[in-house]
Amino acid sequence: MHGLVNKALQGFLVETYGRQVWxxxxxxxxxxxxxxxxxxxxxxxxxxxxxxxxxxxxGTTPASLLEDVGxxxxxxxxxxxxxRLLRFGGADFRDFMMSVEQVPDRARMALPGFDxxxxxxxxxxxxxxxxxxxxxxxxxxxxVVGALRAMADDYGALVLIEPDEDDARRIDVxxxxxxxxxxxxxxxxxxxx
Amino acid sequence: MSRVDTILHRVIGLPGRGLDRLLPMxxxxxxxxxxxxxxxxxxxxxxxxxxxxxxxxxxIDIRQPRAIDSLxxxxxxxxAALGLRLTGLPDLPLRGxxxxxxxxxxxxxxxxxGLSFAEAVEARGLTLSDFSPCDQTVELLYLREAILATxxxxxxxxxxxxxxxxAAEARATSDALTGLANRRGLAARLDELLLRxxxxxxxxxxxxxxxxxxxxxxxxxxxxxxLVRVAQILKSEVRDTDLAARIxxxxxxxLLSGCDEPSILSRIARRVMDKLSxxxxxxxxxxxxxGSIGTTRSSLYADPDPDQMLRDADxxxxxxxxxxxxxxTLFRPPGLDAARGLP
Numbered sequence: 001m002h003g004l005v006n007k008a009l010q011g012f013l014v015e016t017y018g019r020q021v022w023x024x025x026x027x028x029x030x031x032x033x034x035x036x037x038x039x040x041x042x043x044x045x046x047x048x049x050x051x052x053x054x055x056x057x058x059g060t061t062p063a064s065l066l067e068d069v070g071x072x073x074x075x076x077x078x079x080x081x082x083x084r085l086l087r088f089g090g091a092d093f094r095d096f097m098m099s100v101e102q103v104p105d106r107a108r109m110a111l112p113g114f115d116x117x118x119x120x121x122x123x124x125x126x127x128x129x130x131x132x133x134x135x136x137x138x139x140x141x142x143x144v145v146g147a148l149r150a151m152a153d154d155y156g157a158l159v160l161i162e163p164d165e166d167d168a169r170r171i172d173v174x175x176x177x178x179x180x181x182x183x184x185x186x187x188x189x190x191x192x193x
Numbered sequence: 194m195s196r197v198d199t200i201l202h203r204v205i206g207l208p209g210r211g212l213d214r215l216l217p218m219x220x221x222x223x224x225x226x227x228x229x230x231x232x233x234x235x236x237x238x239x240x241x242x243x244x245x246x247x248x249x250x251x252x253i254d255i256r257q258p259r260a261i262d263s264l265x266x267x268x269x270x271x272x273a274a275l276g277l278r279l280t281g282l283p284d285l286p287l288r289g290x291x292x293x294x295x296x297x298x299x300x301x302x303x304x305x306x307g308l309s310f311a312e313a314v315e316a317r318g319l320t321l322s323d324f325s326p327c328d329q330t331v332e333l334l335y336l337r338e339a340i341l342a343t344x345x346x347x348x349x350x351x352x353x354x355x356x357x358x359x360a361a362e363a364r365a366t367s368d369a370l371t372g373l374a375n376r377r378g379l380a381a382r383l384d385e386l387l388l389r390x391x392x393x394x395x396x397x398x399x400x401x402x403x404x405x406x407x408x409x410x411x412x413x414x415x416x417x418x419x420l421v422r423v424a425q426i427l428k429s430e431v432r433d434t435d436l437a438a439r440i441x442x443x444x445x446x447x448l449l450s451g452c453d454e455p456s457i458l459s460r461i462a463r464r465v466m467d468k469l470s471x472x473x474x475x476x477x478x479x480x481x482x483x484g485s486i487g488t489t490r491s492s493l494y495a496d497p498d499p500d501q502m503l504r505d506a507d508x509x510x511x512x513x514x515x516x517x518x519x520x521x522t523l524f525r526p527p528g529l530d531a532a533r534g535l536p
Contacts, residue, residue: 037350038350039343039347039350081338081341084338085339085342088334088335090321091320091321091322095321106335109332110335110340110343111343186320188320188321188331189311189314189315189318189334190315
């Protein structure tokens with residue numbers, strides 16, 4: 001699994017709960033080093049161990065922890081680059097959802113050799129989407145739930161986003177209002193800033 | 194040619210809004226060279242308001258394949274790759290291609306941002322909807338931004354690895370207890386010195402006297418404390434250009450560069466021995482050690498070899514020990530006098 005996901009998980013734990021919590025979690029998970037490196041690859045088993053250890057320490061479930069990580073990745077001001085790269089996916093949230101199947105290809109374009117999940121989109125009507133995410137070795141769908149909720153806010157859309165009750169890999173999205181609020185500004189040419 | 198073919202050949206039948214969407218950076222001009230219509234993104238870039246009615250050469254400045262300022266010359270380069278600028282944005286080189294329209298009714302020029310894409314988008318605040326889905330400019334912007342991010346991350350990783358390497362190198366060449374150089378650190382400095390053909394230096398081999406007693410009577414922790422104090426004394430006796438090393442349990446070496454005069458070396462040795470033999474308080478007890486020293490100098494050798502020099506310094510040290518400790522011996526090569534003990 002790519003270090004970016006692991007690094008984000010560590011970053012979320014360190015910045016939300018403090019370095020001490022991270023140190024405890026990595027010891028619980030028997031991580032053989034202190035920090036993940038964003039540009040290296042890791043065994044999915046390490047990520048599962050860290051998620052399980054962190055959820056247990058924080059008294060929550062792996063799924064709800066991963067949702068928080070997903071939201072944090074998009075909303076943390078220090079990681080504005082991630083939000084920006086995702087905003088290239090469309091001018092509004094509907095456009096973004098229509099192109100969400102391209103997210104893995106975009107990720108691969110940015111990081112050749114990036115091991116990415118497979119996104120499959122099913123649409124019913126203009127406002128209902130079913131997104132299935134397959135990634136052998138790690139159940140990343142809850143993280144995508146968190147990230148999608150944050151992206152909907154970013155675009156200013158009113159959206160219901162829930163994990164599917166029957167299929168853990170599937171996310172149900174219902175777009176209630178594509179222009180609910182102003183959303184956050186996205187400046188296409190703002191890369192260098 | 195059939196009638197249908199003729200129609201397709203001559204007419205597109207595209208409404209203006211369709212043209213705007215398909216080619217948001219087009220410039221359609223009539224037979225006189227006046228602009229009939231300009232794509233919305235082109236108008237944003239040109240930043241000169243409504244371009245309709247303006248002369249095409251008032252809007253663009255064609256430089257490749259050559260400077261062009263008349264309509265016939267422009268239509269003559271039909272199909273070629275054009276290098277051009279907008280007069281309203283003269284710093285950014287753009288690309289274009291022109292085609293004449295049927296019956297001499299003017300021409301259609303399409304423009305692309307080319308390699309100026311990032312500057313152009315920034316200069317005019319273009320958005321996703323300013324580009325056709327068929328235009329890869331947005332993908333280029335995305336890639337440029339992704340590269341900025343990954344390059345920054347890779348640089349951070351490289352910096353961390355470099356820092357870790359420096360730390361590992363420092364650990365590999367220094368003694369963990371005293372912070373002095375270790376045997377490897379000493380060897381590295383000697384190799385460095387010997388690269389200079391005119392290097393002049395002395396090696397002073399120091400062995401602590403009565404150290405075993407401290408260890409036996411007060412324990413290893415006290416022994417370690419004594420070694421740390423000894424290291425402090427040695428460090429204070431050498432200059433920054435010299436090196437103090439711990440090469441064994443209670444064995445130390447001073448590498449004194451630019452120092453070859455026997456009387457000076459003897460004076461340094463005496464001062465070191467004097468300081469080492471002062472009583473020190475360690476963990477509540479007073480203990481006293483001392484030092485015996487053997488010294489050799491690079492100028493004694495035609496081709497100084499570090500191992501040979503260390504052996505000779507050791508031999509001189511041994512002579513000092515034999516003569517009853519607390520002494521300094523300067524190595525004398527065989528053939529001159531025998532190694533001679535100095536008080």
